Amino acid sequence: xxxxxxxxxxxxxxxxxxxxxxxxxxxxxxxxxxxxxxxxxxxxxxxxxxxxxxxxxxxxxxxxxxxxxxxxxxxxxxxxxxxxxxxxxxxxxxxxxxxxxxxxxxxxxxxxxxxxxxxxxxxxxxxxxxxxxxxxxxxxxxxxxxxxxxxxxxxxxxxxxxxxxxxxxxxxxxxxxxxxxxxxxxxxxxxxxxxxxxxxxxxxxxxxxxxxxxxxxxxxxxxxxxxxxxxxxxxxxxxxxxxxxxxxxxxxxxxxxxxxxxxxxxxxxxxxxxxxxxxxxxxxxxxxxxxxxxxxxxxxxxxxxxxxxxxxxxxxxxxxxxxxxxxxxxxxxxxxxxxxxxxxxxxxxxxxxxxxxxxxxxxxxxxxxxxxxxxxxxxxxxxxxxxxxxxxxxxxxxxxxxxxxxxxxxxxxxxxxxxxxxxxxxxxxxxxxxxxxxxxxxxxxxxxxxxxxxxxxxxx
Numbered sequence: 001x002x003x004x005x006x007x008x009x010x011x012x013x014x015x016x017x018x019x020x021x022x023x024x025x026x027x028x029x030x031x032x033x034x035x036x037x038x039x040x041x042x043x044x045x046x047x048x049x050x051x052x053x054x055x056x057x058x059x060x061x062x063x064x065x066x067x068x069x070x071x072x073x074x075x076x077x078x079x080x081x082x083x084x085x086x087x088x089x090x091x092x093x094x095x096x097x098x099x100x101x102x103x104x105x106x107x108x109x110x111x112x113x114x115x116x117x118x119x120x121x122x123x124x125x126x127x128x129x130x131x132x133x134x135x136x137x138x139x140x141x142x143x144x145x146x147x148x149x150x151x152x153x154x155x156x157x158x159x160x161x162x163x164x165x166x167x168x169x170x171x172x173x174x175x176x177x178x179x180x181x182x183x184x185x186x187x188x189x190x191x192x193x194x195x196x197x198x199x200x201x202x203x204x205x206x207x208x209x210x211x212x213x214x215x216x217x218x219x220x221x222x223x224x225x226x227x228x229x230x231x232x233x234x235x236x237x238x239x240x241x242x243x244x245x246x247x248x249x250x251x252x253x254x255x256x257x258x259x260x261x262x263x264x265x266x267x268x269x270x271x272x273x274x275x276x277x278x279x280x281x282x283x284x285x286x287x288x289x290x291x292x293x294x295x296x297x298x299x300x301x302x303x304x305x306x307x308x309x310x311x312x313x314x315x316x317x318x319x320x321x322x323x324x325x326x327x328x329x330x331x332x333x334x335x336x337x338x339x340x341x342x343x344x345x346x347x348x349x350x351x352x353x354x355x356x357x358x359x360x361x362x363x364x365x366x367x368x369x370x371x372x373x374x375x376x377x378x379x380x381x382x383x384x385x386x387x388x389x390x391x392x393x394x395x396x397x398x399x400x401x402x403x404x405x406x407x408x409x410x411x412x413x414x415x416x417x418x419x420x421x422x423x424x425x426x427x428x429x430x431x432x433x434x435x436x437x438x439x440x441x442x443x444x445x446x447x448x449x450x451x452x453x454x455x456x457x458x459x460x
Contacts, residue, residue: 133163147207160214165186167210204230210222232432236309237428242297242304245303246421251430302339305419306417309416311417315387315388317435317438318384319429320427321382326423327423332393332417333384335413336413346369379398388411
C-alpha cells in the first residue's frame with residue numbers, strides 16, 4: 001500500500017512536471033512572439049517618429065525659405081528705394097551747389113524754392129522699416145462667433161499706412177503642430193489698430209493671430225503671435241446610428257423612402273414568402289451587416305439619427321435649419337440608451353420640439369409622451385441651448401433669439417443631440433458659441449422668472 005501511494009505520488013508529480021514543462025514551452029513561445037511583436041511595434045514607432053521629424057524638418061525648412069524670400073524681397077525694395085533716394089540727394093546737393101553760383105535774383109529764388117520742396121519730400125518719404133506691433137490680449141474679444149483683435153505700436157509712428165493681420169486655426173495652445181498646421185489667412189489694408197473677424201465656425205479650440213505694420217515703402221516684422229481660445233461644441237450626424245430611411249452626411253440628413261428596400265424584399269422573399277410585411281424586430285434581427293453599414297440602431301417608425309458627440313458637462317449651442325416641404329421633424333436631446341423603436345419626446349429619456357406639417361400644422365414641445373403646444377410661428381432656423389450643469393434645455397428662434405421653450409430637468413447621464421425626420425430634411429450648424437443674447441435671456445429666466453413656461457421633469 002505504501003509503495004502504491006508512492007507510485008501514485010510519483011505519477012502525479014510526473015504529470016505536474018509535464019504540465020509545468022508544457023507551460024514553460026508555451027511561455028517561451030509566447031515570449032518569442034511578444035518579443036517579435038514588441039520589436040515590430042518599436043520599429044513602427046520609430047518609423048513614425050522619423051516620419052514626423054522629416055515632416056517637421058520639411059515644414060520648418062519651407063517656412064525659413066519663405067521668410068528668407070519675403071525678407072529678401074522687402075530688403076531689395078528698400079535698397080532700391082534707398083539707392084534712388086541717394087541719387088536724388090546727390091542731385092539735390094549738386095543743384096544746391098550750382099544755386100550758390102547763380103547771380104540773378106529771380107533764378108536764385110526759384111532754385112531755393114525747388115530745393116526746399118525737395119527736402120520736404122525727402123523728409124516725408126518713409127524709408128525706415130516700421131517696428132512690430134504689439135497685440136493686446138486683454139483688449140481682444142471672442143463672443144458671438146466673432147473675434148476682435150486689438151493691437152498698438154510700441155512707439156508712435158505717423159508714417160504707417162496700413163496693417164496686415166494674419167490668423168490660423170489650431171487645436172493646441174500656442175503655435176500649431178505640424179500635423180494640424182493650417183496655413184495663415186491674410187486680411188490686408190487695415191487702417192485701424194483693431195479688426196473683427198465675423199461669422200466664424202469654431203471647429204478648432206484656438207486661433208493664432210499676428211499683425212505687422214506697413215508704410216509706403218516697406219512692411220515691418222510680425223508681432224509676437226498670440227493664441228485666443230475659441231472653444232465650442234462640435235459634432236456631426238452619426239450615420240452609424242441612423243434609421244435606414246435616412247440619408248446622412250456630416251451636416252445634413254434627408255428622408256430616403258428607398259432606404260433598405262432591397263433588404264426588406266430579400267427578407268420578405270426568404271423568410272416571409274406568401275405572408276405580409278415582417279415585423280420590425282424580425283427585419284432588424286436578420287439585417288445583413290453589408291447593407292448601408294448594417295444600421296439597426298433605430299427601426300420601425302423611429303426615424304431617428306443621433307449626434308456623434310455626447311454632452312457630459314458645460315453649456316453648448318447649435319442650430320438646425322429645416323429643408324422645404326418637410327412633413328414632420330423633431331429636434332432635441334436624448335440619453336444614449338434611447339430604444340431602437342422609441343420616438344423622440346415619447347419617452348422619459350428624450351426631450352424635443354416637434355414640428356408637424358402633415359394634414360394639420362402643429363408645433364409642440366414633447367417629453368415623456370406629454371406635449372405642450374407652442375403658440376408661435378415656426379422659425380426657419382432653430383437654436384438649441386443645452387446647459388448640462390444647470391439642467392436646462394432651451395430652444396430659440398435663431399434669427400432674433402426669441403425663446404421658444406425651455407425644459408428644466410436634472411440630467412443623470414450624458415445626452416446626445418437627437419433628430420427625427422420624416423419626408424424632408426435638416427441641415428446642422430455647429431462650432432457656434434452661446435450667443436450673448438441667449439446668455440442674457442438665461443440670466444433673466446433664471447433670475448426673475450422667464451416669460452415662457454416649461455415642462456418640468458423629474459431626474460432620470
